[in-house]
Amino acid sequence: MHMDNRRLVAGLLWDAGLPAVVFYLCRALGMEALPALAAGGLAALIRVAYVAVVRRRLNGLAALVSVIFLLLLAVSLLTGDPRILLARESVLAGAAGLLLVGSCLIGKPIVYALIRRLNAADDAARVRLEERWHADPAFRRHFFVLSMVIGAGLLLDAVAPVVLVYLLPIDTMAGLSTALHVVTVVLLAVWVMWYRRRRIQMAVAEVSRAR
Incomplete structure (x- = not known):
């Protein structure tokens, strides 16, 4: 596995797994469900703060999940329903x-819009993207498929938990719920990766037939 992929997986496990570990530890110590869930969320907040201060790198996604957690914590405290706190990742997945x-x-x-934005500083690359978007139906279909499949997967990940x-x-x-979120991200x-590899293979096959 590539080093960047290892770091991505490790970060995902930390962000998703830490709240669950703290929750079960608190439950083993005899805490009620709501304060145990709150402790798990606060542990995630502390991790976000640690990464931001010590490593000088703010994880925007983890920070957004933390904000959602604080909002859901307030609702949980007002209603007395601890289950609301378990929806923090679902809210983000559903919105995405x-x-x-x-x-x-x-x-x-939106996947096309993101790729276009990543190439905003390279005028030649941006122009090529726009030309292919307008002239190549298969190119447009590629981004439609990516966006629809990833979006559908995230919606399922949001609703099921x-x-x-x-x-x-x-x-x-x-x-x-933590396991479901991690499995969904990994499967997507x-x-x-499979879809990109398949498109490359199909493009190579078309070039070979054209010769």
Whole structure:
């Protein structure tokens, strides 16, 4: 595995796994579900602060999850329902999924917009992207497929834990919801790599046939 991929996986495990580990530790010490979930979320906040201060690198995604956690914590304290705290990753996944699918419905897949923005400083690359977008239907379809599949996967990842959290015990869902999120991200990443490799193979095959 490439070093960057290892760091990405390690960061994902830390961000997703730390709250669950702290939750189960607190439960083992006899804490109630709501304060145990709050402790897990606060542990994630401390990690975000540590990375930002000591390593001088703010993880925007983890910071956003932390903000969502604080909002859901306030709602949980007001309602007395600890299950609300288990929806923090689902809120983010659902928002991202809706954004991806919605961008396809309005005609400009957000994955294309992101690639275009990454090449904003390179005028030649940006012009090539725009020319291919307007002239090549297969090129446009590629970004539609990427955005729709990733968006659908994130929407499923958002809905499933919210449904399960009211069907299963909190102690079960604290770990299961984390596992579901990690598995979803890994499966989507594997699919994206497979899809890109398949497109490259098809492009090479077309060039070979043209010769």
